[in-house]
Amino acid sequence: MDLIHPGSKEEVCEALRAASERGTRVSIVGGRTHADKGDPCEVDLEISTSGLDRVIAYDPAEMLAVVEGGMPMGHLRRILAEGGQEWPVDASDDATVGGTIATAPSSHRRLRMGPLRDTVVEIVLVTGDGRLVRSGARTVKSVAGYDVHRLATGSLGTLGAIVQAAIKVRPLPDARRVVRTSEGGMLAGRRILDAVPLPSSVVATPERIEIALEGWPEEIDEQTAAIKDATGVVEVLESGSVRGSEAIAGTTVVEVAVPPSKLEVVLDEEPSWLALMGVGIAWVGLPDPGERLTALRGRVAEAGGIAPVIRGPGGLGDAPVPALEVHRRLKAAFDPAGILAPGRFWGGL
Amino acid sequence: MQDLHAARRELEEALGADAVLSDPLALRLYARDASMVEGSAGLVVFPLSTDDVVACVRAAAAHHLSVVPRGSGTGLTGASTPIGDALVVVTSKMNRILEIRTEDRLAWVEPGLFNLDLGTALRGTGFTYMPDPSSQQVSSIGGNVATNAGGPHCLAYGVTSAHVLALDLVLSDGTVTRVGSEGPEAAGYDLRGVVVGSEGTLGLVTAACVRLTPEPPAIRTMLMGFAKVEDCAATVSAIIAGGVVPAALEMMDQGIVRAVEAFTHAGYPTDAAAVLLVEVDGIASGVAAEAREVEEAARGHEVGSIRVAASPEERALLWKGRKSAFGAIAQIAPHYHLHDCVVPRTKLVEILTGVYAICRREGITVTNVFHAGDGNLHPLLSFDRSEPGVLERVLRSSEEIVRLCVDAGGSLSGEHGIGLEKRDFMPLVFTDDDLAAQACVRSAFDPSGRMNPQKVLPDGARCGDFAVAAAGTDTTGIGDAAGIGTTIPEGTWI
Numbered sequence: 032m033d034l035i036h037p038g039s040k041e042e043v044c045e046a047l048r049a050a051s052e053r054g055t056r057v058s059i060v061g062g063r064t065h066a067d068k069g070d071p072c073e074v075d076l077e078i079s080t081s082g083l084d085r086v087i088a089y090d091p092a093e094m095l096a097v098v099e100g101g102m103p104m105g106h107l108r109r110i111l112a113e114g115g116q117e118w119p120v121d122a123s124d125d126a127t128v129g130g131t132i133a134t135a136p137s138s139h140r141r142l143r144m145g146p147l148r149d150t151v152v153e154i155v156l157v158t159g160d161g162r163l164v165r166s167g168a169r170t171v172k173s174v175a176g177y178d179v180h181r182l183a184t185g186s187l188g189t190l191g192a193i194v195q196a197a198i199k200v201r202p203l204p205d206a207r208r209v210v211r212t213s214e215g216g217m218l219a220g221r222r223i224l225d226a227v228p229l230p231s232s233v234v235a236t237p238e239r240i241e242i243a244l245e246g247w248p249e250e251i252d253e254q255t256a257a258i259k260d261a262t263g264v265v266e267v268l269e270s271g272s273v274r275g276s277e278a279i280a281g282t283t284v285v286e287v288a289v290p291p292s293k294l295e296v297v298l299d300e301e302p303s304w305l306a307l308m309g310v311g312i313a314w315v316g317l318p319d320p321g322e323r324l325t326a327l328r329g330r331v332a333e334a335g336g337i338a339p340v341i342r343g344p345g346g347l348g349d350a351p352v353p354a355l356e357v358h359r360r361l362k363a364a365f366d367p368a369g370i371l372a373p374g375r376f377w378g379g380l
Numbered sequence: 381m382q383d384l385h386a387a388r389r390e391l392e393e394a395l396g397a398d399a400v401l402s403d404p405l406a407l408r409l410y411a412r413d414a415s416m417v418e419g420s421a422g423l424v425v426f427p428l429s430t431d432d433v434v435a436c437v438r439a440a441a442a443h444h445l446s447v448v449p450r451g452s453g454t455g456l457t458g459a460s461t462p463i464g465d466a467l468v469v470v471t472s473k474m475n476r477i478l479e480i481r482t483e484d485r486l487a488w489v490e491p492g493l494f495n496l497d498l499g500t501a502l503r504g505t506g507f508t509y510m511p512d513p514s515s516q517q518v519s520s521i522g523g524n525v526a527t528n529a530g531g532p533h534c535l536a537y538g539v540t541s542a543h544v545l546a547l548d549l550v551l552s553d554g555t556v557t558r559v560g561s562e563g564p565e566a567a568g569y570d571l572r573g574v575v576v577g578s579e580g581t582l583g584l585v586t587a588a589c590v591r592l593t594p595e596p597p598a599i600r601t602m603l604m605g606f607a608k609v610e611d612c613a614a615t616v617s618a619i620i621a622g623g624v625v626p627a628a629l630e631m632m633d634q635g636i637v638r639a640v641e642a643f644t645h646a647g648y649p650t651d652a653a654a655v656l657l658v659e660v661d662g663i664a665s666g667v668a669a670e671a672r673e674v675e676e677a678a679r680g681h682e683v684g685s686i687r688v689a690a691s692p693e694e695r696a697l698l699w700k701g702r703k704s705a706f707g708a709i710a711q712i713a714p715h716y717h718l719h720d721c722v723v724p725r726t727k728l729v730e731i732l733t734g735v736y737a738i739c740r741r742e743g744i745t746v747t748n749v750f751h752a753g754d755g756n757l758h759p760l761l762s763f764d765r766s767e768p769g770v771l772e773r774v775l776r777s778s779e780e781i782v783r784l785c786v787d788a789g790g791s792l793s794g795e796h797g798i799g800l801e802k803r804d805f806m807p808l809v810f811t812d813d814d815l816a817a818q819a820c821v822r823s824a825f826d827p828s829g830r831m832n833p834q835k836v837l838p839d840g841a842r843c844g845d846f847a848v849a850a851a852g853t854d855t856t857g858i859g860d861a862a863g864i865g866t867t868i869p870e871g872t873w874i
Contacts, residue, residue: 092621092726115623137564148570149542164817165810168791170722171754172539174528174577175792176806176836177818181573190569202623228597228663250666288565292483309485311564336563352568354549354557357824361569364820364843377567 032075034060038082040099040155040163040194046078047192048161051368057159058372059188061101061130064123068134068339069187069375070346080129083194088169091116095152095169097197100129116200119144121275129193135185136341137286137312139275140243143231144201147184153197154180156190159366169197182361189376190365204245209273210258211266212240217295217306219262224308226261227254233308234273240308243273276341279305281316283343285327288312289336297330311336320345352378384422384465387443391425394435399426410450410468416717417458417800421448422465426473430548430556430586433469437584438554440467446833447552449580451492451523454515456718457799459526459579463834469584471522478587482507485592486545486562491522491585495529498590507592510537513795514703522585528577530795532628532659532702535753537593539795541576546589549575549582552826562589574821579797581832582825596627596661600671601689603698604678605652609633611681612654613728616752618677619658620725624670628659629753633732635712636705636747636760643708646701649685656752657702705749706760712745713762717774721785722794725755731788735759738780742773756794757785783808798836806838815841 037043050057056074060066061081080101087097091114098107105124111117121138122131132154135147153167156179166179183190212219220235223242227233231243242258244251259265276284281303289297291311298304303316317323320343328348331338339347352358355378362369362380374380384402391400401407401424412418422445427433440447445467450460452472462468475492482505489498495516498509512531513519519529525547530539537543546560560572575582606612612631619626632640632648632655641648648655656678660670675686689695709716723731732748739746739761750758759781763770782792786808793802806815820843822836823829 090724090726092617093724094620094625141564145538145542146564148573149538158817162813162817165814166817168722168809169789170724170756170791170794172530172534172756172794173722173791174539174795174797175802175809176798176815177578177821178574179817179821181570182821184573185565185570201625205623229594246663247666247669249669250663253663253665286565288561288563290481290484290486290562292481293563311484334563335561337561337565337567347567350567353566354551354555354559354568354571356555357551357557357571358568360824360827361821364824365817 032077034077034079036079036082040083040157043078043157043192043194044161044163047157047159050076050370051160054368055370056373057370059192061127062103062125064126065130065134065136065341067343068341069372072372072374074372078192080127080192080194086110087195089114094171094200095197096200097153097169097195098128099195100127100193102128104128104131111200112203115203117203118150118198118200120147120150128196128198132184132193132196133186133188137307139234139273139307140231141307141310141312142233143229148181150199151180151184151196152199154183154193155195156183157192157194159191159368159371164191167197171199187372187376189362189371189380191371206248206251207245208251208255209268209271210242210244210255211268212258212262213264214262215239217298220306220308222261223258227257230254232273235306235308236304237302241273274305276305276314279303279314279316281318283317283320283324283340283345285315285317285324285338285345286312286341287315287331287336287338289331289334293334293336297334297336301327347377381444382465383443384445387439387445387467388423390439390442391423391436394439395425395427395432399428399432400424410470411462413450413453413455413458413460415456415458415461415799415801417461419461419463420465421462421468424468424470426470428473430550433550433584433586434554434556436467436469437550437552440830441553441828446830447584448832449522449526449584451520451526452494452518454519455523455527455799456720456796457801459797459799459832459835461800471520474586477501480505482592484562486589487592488587488589489521490587491520491525493521495519495521495524502592506595508595509543509590510593511540511543514706521588521590525576525585525588526578526580527795527797530751530754530756532630532751535629535751536625536627541573543591544572544576544588545591547572547575547585548587550584550586552583552828552831560589577797579799579832579836581822581835583831598664598667599659599661599695600667601695601698602658602671602674603648603687604656604658604683605649605685606654606656607652607682607684609654609732610729611683612656613732613752615656615678615681615683616728617726618680619674620753622673622677624673626658626670626674626753627661628657629751630657630702631655631748631750631752632657632702632705633748635745636709636749639708639711639747640701640705642711644701644704646697647687648701652684657698702749709747709760709762712747713764715763715765717761717778719757719759719778719781720793720796721782721790722754722756723785723788723790725753727788728752728755731757731785734784735781738777738784742777744773744777751794754794800835803836803838806841816843819843
């Protein structure tokens with residue numbers, strides 16, 4: 032398979048225009064850190080965004096950063112930290128900003144920080160046929176026209192290549208702390224969630240609950256006291272982070288997304304999981320993508336949710352896609368030749 | 381061709397005679413929203429259910445009417461102004477709260493429900509619905525969804541889009557679908573994200589699943605007076621630069637403060653050139669720390685007075701001052717035109733100075749009350765329509781203000797939308813390709829072009845060499861299918 036590294040947005044446009052004309056199937060690749068998400072698909076060419084790694088604009092006073100799609104997350108983190116800020120997203124340093132937006136992973140801090148999709152305010156997208164399309168605005172809020180950037184976020188590269196994005200960033204907290212309890216399970220998790228004001232995350236596992244706290248030092252002391260009141264023995268870690276999906280063992284890790292109160296019944300028979308309390312996301316580890324995955328997806332479907340695999344084999348699953356006709360028309364408009372990772376997305380798109 | 385008579389008969393049969401209005405007074409009343417543009421309504425219907433809405437959309441299709449969704453009619457851009465004898469579908473009788481599920485942090489509501497009524501119903505649950513547009517006493521959740529409404533507290537909590545999980549939507553062909561999910565993620569593209577803010581052009585929302593947020597345990601509200609507008613704006617920047625994101629950060633200039641004070645007697649400092657209303661919320665000890673930082677920032681910029689609300693009643697009074705601004709300005713002149721540009725917040729002073737200069741030159745009274753933390757300006761141009769030539773001067777000033785904001789790297793609208801009033805400004809911020817892509821999004825939802833035509837996108841914005849056409853779908857372009865040529869004038873400026 033061929034791999035090319037365009038050095039500019041225009042070169043990405045040219046490459047995709049040519050691919051569309053020839054019917055060359057293309058995958059847009061960033062750091063390949065989230066490549067397992069999506070149904071299997073065959074392509075003839077990979078277009079890497081590694082040549083698009085510039086900072087276009089960053090002024091901490093605006094709490095916005097505009098960077099090119101190939102910017103590695105590690106690089107972005109360093110730049111933002113110099114401005115005393117962060118983009119509250121969990122992706123490894125090798126991931127790219129564009130790839131992270133295209134795969135839209137859930138952060139363990141989603142309870143407090145919200146989903147990634149609400150931090151992306153502008154995207155420059157190269158469509159499958161090589162048109163450069165900008166959507167949104169470089170302001171913290173904007174209602175001007177149709178938000179194409181909303182469609183691109185989480186689209187797994189099937190509508191275009193994200194070559195630039197403006198993201199909302201936030202001040203780094205004065206203090207951070209992780210508190211770990213000795214008691215695990217969903218019930219304990221719910222008790223902590225109800226007892227502690229405004230935690231960044233309450234992550235439950237069968238063995239323990241981990242709570243991420245951040246803010247002013249006196250604030251996290253107040254939260255810690257509330258945790259101690261609600262549960263028995265706790266371990267306080269002044270550094271380090273809550274364990275996320277990377278901590279789950281198994282060849283296949285599934286990201287369950289259901290209404291928060293349904294997590295309990297969905298996870299009932301599973302031995303290995305990590306649940307984001309109050310959010311409705313759980314990462315479940317499975318030894319193989321076979322019957323266990325089918326059974327899990329069955330329970331998730333009953334709960335009105337979805338269960339795509341984010342690590343290992345297993346794909347997105349067969350949850351019904353509402354308004355499939357609308358999806359098909361969108362795909363046909365943004366990728367008329369159908370060359371962008373055909374079949375990778377929901378609904379066979 | 382368009383057959384109003386037959387459409388009326390069909391709708392009366394489906395929804396009952398009481399649900400359909402066609403008398404001249406009703407048609408006149410529903411020919412406009414709160415903007416300055418008047419159109420013409422063909423029929424006005426009041427559905428009670430999703431089935432009723434489907435019947436409306438089907439009747440419109442059968443008799444070649446375009447469909448204009450409308451909530452409370454408080455929109456400021458003409459997005460619910462009907463053009464070409466459209467069918468106006470008013471959701472105000474679909475105003476029930478269907479379900480509150482705090483364990484899932486969500487509520488299902490009908491689109492006609494007033495924003496504030498949801499807040500009232502949530503009292504005592506420990507949860508709240510965060511978006512709080514100034515119109516919240518009368519504006520509907522459906523309308524808030526259509527404009528992706530903001531409000532003072534969106535600085536920390538995000539605009540409506542961040543608070544909508546799912547929408548039940550009737551498409552222009554009568555299909556009922558759900559975009560988004562009760563859970564945190566849905567299968568497929570984020571159609572929910574596109575529908576929010578689409579100004580009723582993609583479909584009719586018949587139910588909204590909104591996200592509930594835990595009420596902050598502690599709140600502190602501060603009112604600060606400054607002798608100089610520059611110092612007030614610099615304080616805004618200093619607060620943000622200091623790493624504090626308050627729940628709300630609202631600025632008002634002297635003109636608006638005086639009008640508000642005469643109206644609400646909230647004790648606003650009328651001698652100050654500008655006033656800053658700051659609210660911080662969260663955990664008690666954190667709130668105290670943030671308030672300290674905010675006060676320090678203000679003292680670093682020559683703040684004249686700082687008043688901290690000592691009770692919930694005093695807090696409510698301070699907010700009443702802010703939220704009554706648009707009522708209070710009736711004292712200045714009987715009519716107003718309200719802007720909604722967003723600019724980088726570091727350029728607030730520069731833009732404000734420019735706005736004052738433009739209005740001085742045109743002889744228009746301007747006051748400013750706005751979401752400073754978001755960089756979302758709301759210059760209020762006050763005038764008396766009976767004065768000859770004044771409308772031309774207002775519109776000229778408006779255009780200059782828009783250009784000023786766009787040149788500074790801003791957006792056309794922060795929370796009111798584009799509608800009819802600003803659609804011709806869209807090429808100032810978007811290229812032909814950008815607009816064509818947006819037209820594609822619209823056509824993907826509504827190939828018929830019947831859903832609220834002529835709004836948002838300017839004439840000529842087409843899906844171009846749209847691939848759907850190749851796939852055999854009718855994409856004759858926005859606004860054509862209902863027999864409404866794109867050359868028809870877009871309503872009358874009143």
